[in-house]
Amino acid sequence: MLRRAVSLLAALAFPLALGAQAPSRTVRSTPYTQTISINPLGLPFGFFSGEYEFSPTGTGGLTLGVGGTYATGYFEEEDEDESRDAWVEGKVLYYPGEVPLRGFAVGLTLGYHNARNDGGDLFTPGGVVRSEGAPTVGVLLDYNWLIGARRRFLVGTGIGARRVLKDVDAGSPLDQVYPDGRLQIGLAF
Numbered sequence: 001m002l003r004r005a006v007s008l009l010a011a012l013a014f015p016l017a018l019g020a021q022a023p024s025r026t027v028r029s030t031p032y033t034q035t036i037s038i039n040p041l042g043l044p045f046g047f048f049s050g051e052y053e054f055s056p057t058g059t060g061g062l063t064l065g066v067g068g069t070y071a072t073g074y075f076e077e078e079d080e081d082e083s084r085d086a087w088v089e090g091k092v093l094y095y096p097g098e099v100p101l102r103g104f105a106v107g108l109t110l111g112y113h114n115a116r117n118d119g120g121d122l123f124t125p126g127g128v129v130r131s132e133g134a135p136t137v138g139v140l141l142d143y144n145w146l147i148g149a150r151r152r153f154l155v156g157t158g159i160g161a162r163r164v165l166k167d168v169d170a171g172s173p174l175d176q177v178y179p180d181g182r183l184q185i186g187l188a189f
Contacts, residue, residue, distance in 0.1 A: 031058070031059075031100055031101065031102070032100075032101060032146070032151075032152060032188035032189055033055045033058045033100065033101075033189075034052070034053070034054040034055070034101075034188065034189050035051070035052070035053045035054075035101050035144075035154050035156075035186055035187065035188045035189075036050075036051070036052050036186050036187060036189075037050070037051050037154050037156060037184035037185055037186025037187075038051075038184065038185065038186060039183055039184055039185075041183060042071075046071060046073075047069070047070070047071045047072075048069065048070045048071075049067065049068070049069045049070075049182075049184070050067065051065060051066070051067040051156075051184055051186070052065060052066050052067070053065035053091075053093070053101060055100035055101060058100070059100070060098055060100065061094050061095035061096060061097065061098045061099070061100060061105075062092070062093070062094055063092075063094075063095065063100050063101060063105075064090070064091070064092055064093075065090070065091045065093065066088075066089070067087075067089055068086070068088045068089075069086070069087040070084075070085070070086050070087075071084070071085045071086075072084055082117070083115065083116065083117050083118075083173065084116045085113065085114070085116075086113070086114045087111055087112070087113050087114075087136070088111055088112055089109045089110060089111025089112070089136065089138070089162075090109065090110055091107050091108065091110075091140065092107055092108050093105040093106070093107035093140065093142065094106055094107065101144055101146070101154075101188060102144055102145070102146050103143065103144065104141075104142070104143050105140070105141075105142040105143070105144070105158075106139075106140065106141055106142075107139070107140040107142065108139060108140070109136070109137065109138040109139070109140060109162065110135070110136070110137055111135070111136045111137075111162070112133060112135055112136065113133060113134060113135075113162070113164060113174065113178070114131065114132070114133035115131070115132055115133070115172075115174045115175075116129065116130065116131040116132075116173055117129070117130045117131075130171065130172070130173045131173065132172050132173055132174050133174075134164045134165060134166045134168075134174060135164075135165045135166075136162045136163060136164055136165060136178075137162070137163055138160055138161055138162035138163065138180060139160050139161060140159075140160035140180065140182075141158055141159055141160060142156060142158035142182060143156070143157050143158065144156040146188055151188070152188045152189065153185075153186075153188075154184065154185060154186040154187060154188055155184075155185055156183070156184040156185075156186075157182055157183055157184075158180075158181070158182035159179075159180065159182070160179075160180035160181075160182075161177060161178065161179055161180055162177070162178045162180055163176065163177050163178075164176055164177070164178075
């Protein structure tokens, strides 16, 4: 009887002993193939940016992505026109480290930009509304970190430039060239 009680106690204690061991810190051997991210720091300034990026093969350094940005004229003076800008773009990125979605990347973008200015100021409200759109092409230099115990929390930064693919008139709400900056947080899956 005592032997059975000791055996039963040992059988019950074994799983508890396994649970008390330190957790394994293994890094995922298969890289994640997709990320989704936003720029949360822009929200208080009337700026929203979101991205989705994926590796079509799951290996190698080539990824494809789509992104969108919407910005209001938060930084303008009171007597300036109120502006709204919207971009949508596709991008192709190459990660020279051959690990998709992680590390340094260079890329090209192709997209569309729509700009709108609501003309008028303090003395002449309700002025002329100008809206214009055009295709864009751009270049990017990005760097992504995948952090956390499972390496799935994304922090991404980058710089680049976009060029509007049409001649821009002096009165147009579009500019010919736009700088591009990126500070994204999101998840890899």
